[in-house]
Amino acid sequence: MNSNPPKKRTSYNKSKRTSKTSKTSKTSKTSKTSKTSKTSEYYSAASNASNASNASNASNASKYYTPASRSRTSSSNHSDVYDSLSKESKNIIDKISKKPKIKKSLKLFITDEAIQKIQKFFKKYTVDEKYSLDNRVKYYNYLLNYIKDIKKSECIKKSNDTSFKYTIGNKLFLIKKIGTESVCGAIYLTVLKNVLGGNLLTSKIMPNTKDNLREINIMKKITENILCKKRSKHFLMMYKRFICPHISGRDILKMISNPLSYNGDNNISSDKKLVSINELAHGDLKMLTENRKVVSNDELMYNIFIQTFLSITTFHNLTGYYHNDAHYGNFLYQINKEKGYYHYTYNNTSYYLKACEYNIIIYDYGYATKSYKKYNKKALLDYIKIIKAFMNESDGWGYFPDLPSDLFNETMLFIRDALMMEYDSGFKDENIQNLIIEKLLLYVMENFYPNLNIFTKNKPDKIINKKPFVIG
Numbered sequence: 001m002n003s004n005p006p007k008k009r010t011s012y013n014k015s016k017r018t019s020k021t022s023k024t025s026k027t028s029k030t031s032k033t034s035k036t037s038k039t040s041e042y043y044s045a046a047s048n049a050s051n052a053s054n055a056s057n058a059s060n061a062s063k064y065y066t067p068a069s070r071s072r073t074s075s076s077n078h079s080d081v082y083d084s085l086s087k088e089s090k091n092i093i094d095k096i097s098k099k100p101k102i103k104k105s106l107k108l109f110i111t112d113e114a115i116q117k118i119q120k121f122f123k124k125y126t127v128d129e130k131y132s133l134d135n136r137v138k139y140y141n142y143l144l145n146y147i148k149d150i151k152k153s154e155c156i157k158k159s160n161d162t163s164f165k166y167t168i169g170n171k172l173f174l175i176k177k178i179g180t181e182s183v184c185g186a187i188y189l190t191v192l193k194n195v196l197g198g199n200l201l202t203s204k205i206m207p208n209t210k211d212n213l214r215e216i217n218i219m220k221k222i223t224e225n226i227l228c229k230k231r232s233k234h235f236l237m238m239y240k241r242f243i244c245p246h247i248s249g250r251d252i253l254k255m256i257s258n259p260l261s262y263n264g265d266n267n268i269s270s271d272k273k274l275v276s277i278n279e280l281a282h283g284d285l286k287m288l289t290e291n292r293k294v295v296s297n298d299e300l301m302y303n304i305f306i307q308t309f310l311s312i313t314t315f316h317n318l319t320g321y322y323h324n325d326a327h328y329g330n331f332l333y334q335i336n337k338e339k340g341y342y343h344y345t346y347n348n349t350s351y352y353l354k355a356c357e358y359n360i361i362i363y364d365y366g367y368a369t370k371s372y373k374k375y376n377k378k379a380l381l382d383y384i385k386i387i388k389a390f391m392n393e394s395d396g397w398g399y400f401p402d403l404p405s406d407l408f409n410e411t412m413l414f415i416r417d418a419l420m421m422e423y424d425s426g427f428k429d430e431n432i433q434n435l436i437i438e439k440l441l442l443y444v445m446e447n448f449y450p451n452l453n454i455f456t457k458n459k460p461d462k463i464i465n466k467k468p469f470v471i472g
Contacts, residue, residue, distance in 0.1 A: 079413065079417055081417035081420055081421055082417070082420060084424075085420060085424045086424055089420070089423060089424040092381070093381075093384060093420060093423070096381055096384065096385040097384070097385060097388055099388070099396075099397045100327040100328070100329060100397070131334040131335060131336060131337075131359065132336075132337075132338055133227070133230055133233040133465070134230075136227070136233075136237060136279070137227065137228055137230065140223070140227070140228065140237055140239060141228075143192070143239050144239065144240070146171065146192065147169065147171050147172060147192075147239070147240060149169070150168060150169030150171060150172070150240070150242075151169075152240075152241065152242055152243060153242070153243060153244070154168055154169050154242050155168075155242070155244040155275075156168055156174065156203075156205070156244075156275065159173060161173070161193070164193075166188075168203070168242060168275070168277075170193070171192060171193055172190055172191075172192065172193075172201070172203070172277065173190065173191055173192070173193055174188040174189070174190050174203050175188070175189055175190065175191055176188065176189040177189075186204075186205050187202050187203070187204050187205075188202065188203045188205070189201075189202065190202060190203045190277065200280050201239065201277055201278065201279065201280065202277070202278050202279075202280055203275055203276070203277055204275065204276045204278060205273060205274075205275050206273060206274050206275075206276075207273055207274070208243065208273055208274050211366040211367065212274055212366060213274065214365065214366070214368065215364070215365045215366045215368070216238070216241050216274060216276050218319060218321060218365040218368060219236070219238040219276065219278075219365065220238060220241065221319060222235045222238075222318075222319065223235075223237050223238045223239075225318075226314075226318055226319075230465070230467050230469075231318065231467075231469060231470045232311075232314050232318065232469050232470065233342075233359055233465075233469065234307065234310065234311035234314055234315075234359070234360060234361055234362055235311075235315075235361055235362065235363075236278055236279055236281065236332065236361050236363050237278065237279040238276055238277065238278050239277040239278065239279070240276075240277045241274065241275065241276045241277070242274070242275040242276075242277075243273075243274055243275075244273050244274075244275070281332035281333060281334050281361060281363075282332075282333055282334050282335050283332070283333055284328065284329050284330075284331060284332050284333065285304070285308065285328040285329070285331040285332075285333065285360070285386075285389055286328040286329050286389070288304060288333060288358065289328060289389055289390070289397070289398060289399055290399040292400065292403065295398070295399070295400060295403040295404050296403055296404070296405075298404065298405055298407070298408050298449070298452075299449075299452050299454065300356055300357075300358075301390065301404055301408055302408070302444075302445070302449065302452065302454055302455075303353070303354060303356040303358075303454050304333075304356070304358060304360060305387075305390050305412075306353060306441055306445075306454065306455050307353070307358075307359070307360035308331055308360050308362075308386060308389075308390075309383060309436055309440075309441060310344065310353070310441075310471060311331070311360055311361065311362040312326065312362060312382045312383060312386070313346075313433055313436055313437065313471055313472060314362075314469075314470070314471050314472065315362050316371065316379055316382075316433075316472070317433065317470075317471065317472030318470065318472065319368075320370060320371050321365065321368040321369060321370055321371060322368060322369050322371055322376075322378055322379055322381075322382060323362065323365065323367070323368055323382045324367040324368060324369055324381075324382070325364060325366070325367040325368075326362075326381075326382040326383075326385045326386040327385065327386065327389070328386065328389040328397065329364075330362070330363050330364040331360055331361065331362055331363065331386070331389075332360075332361040332363050333358040333359060333360055333361065334358070334359045334361065335357060335358065335359075336355060336356065336357055336358060336359045337357075338355045338464050339355055339462070339464075340354075340355055340460070340462035340463060340464045341353060341354055341355065341460040341462060341463055341464065342355060342463075342464055342465055342469060343463050343464075343465055343468040343469065344468060344469045344470075344471050345468040345469070345470055345471065346433065346437055346470075346471035346472050347433075347434070347472070349457070350457065350459070350468065351437070351442070351455065351456070351457060351471075352455070352456050352457070352458070352459065352460055352463070353454065353455050354453065354454045354455070354460075355464060377422070377423050377426045377432075379432050380419050380422060380423045380432060381423070383419055383436065384416065384419045384420060384423065387412055387415060387416050387419070388416075390404065390408075390412045391404075391409055391412050391413065391416075392404060392409050395409060395412075395413060396412070407448070411444055411448055414444075415440050415444065418435075418439070418440060419440075422435060433471070433472050437471065441455055442455060442456075442457070
């Protein structure tokens with residue numbers, strides 16, 4: 001291990017600019033060599049910096065780790081890597097990197113006060129580790145059998161049971177509207193009649209638009225082909241969907257403003273609409289990044305970060321879609337009580353991720369678009385966008401000016417710059433998934449925080465999942 005402080009890296013910036021200036025005069029073979037050398041130089045320099053990072057001198061490492069990307073002018077918050085990007089790349093990255101204007105999530109979470117009160121009633125009927133993938137799948141199968149006779153064309157109606165106001169098939173009961181209604185629809189807390197011990201559900205009522213229908217179809221595919229087959233734990237269950245058959249275009253806005261308005265025939269308003277029945281999450285990534293206890297814990301933050309990137313990679317590979325809206329409100333979490341390591345596989349290689357108290361879930365696929373090419377640099381934009389959630393207030397979407405730690409923040413900036421460089425070059429011989437898993441996630445853990453042992457190829461003693469999760 002090199003005991004000398006790493007030198008500041010400046011040569012990368014010069015070679016980057018020189019390469020861009022002479023790009024038009026070089027042959028494609030020379031250009032390809034140049035792109036390869038830039039990448040290797042970038043990682044080689046970072047590797048030198050990482051030698052100072054270990055358990056005994058982590059604080060010194062943050063002082064010495066000064067990648068080229070951190071050279072700034074006093075008037076700019078951009079890196080040298082950003083400055084070297086093409087105008088087109090800058091415009092796209094600037095657009096996706098804007099901090100989302102989310103005051104309060106419109107999603108329904110278990111941590112909401114109204115749900116907490118109901119949970120107290122159900123507490124004695126709940127089971128430990130109910131949010132483990134095995135138990136989630138068991139409950140899905142149980143619930144699906146219970147509601148199998150409810151037709152997909154069933155609509156929400158007024159309930160004959162005075163204990164509940166609305167019902168679907170006299171088995172699913174909508175008991176409370178939670179959150180603020182939007183043009184996307186409304187969400188209701190939902191329970192099963194005469195069934196205790198299971199998870200509370202949500203009913204999402206929305207217009208039958210192309211985007212909403214796409215989202216429901218993707219969720220159906222994810223639930224049946226990924227979650228139920230235990231190929232991944234990083235998605236939300238959709239138990240069932242309903243399409244109200246009554247078609248009328250006159251009252252769509254009225255339905256959105258008051259989706260459960262009674263229209264005289266015991267049905268919801270006559271517009272054709274979608275209803276999806278989903279499981280609940282405990283919260284979203286934004287809530288975690290505003291929790292000082294979470295953000296001050298480097299090990300926990302790295303685990304959440306790795307899960308977030310793995311969920312994106314899994315979504316891309318197993319669904320064939322790009323998310324296109326990867327902000328911190330669209331990554332949910334469920335509380336996790338499992339201990340040990342999760343086994344993942346990618347390209348016939350095994351990886352192991354240490355369990356932590358949060359299971360990260362990628363959600364909301366209304367803006368997803370199909371991927372038709374083996375290599376498409378558009379896939380990188382999902383990663384480039386969400387990484388801003390893991391930076392401090394100055395560099396990203398962070399809630400705190402002093403957190404996360406300097407070393408963690410610098411590492412996120414390093415990863416962001418590597419992603420931007422790859423996006424700008426569009427080097428098609430590079431495997432994007434390999435870049436994410438090997439050159440970024442695994443590389444960072446092995447070189448900057450080797451003693452944390454969060455993400456590794458080395459098989460640990462205790463593996464939680466008998467069937468490996470599939471990244472791609």
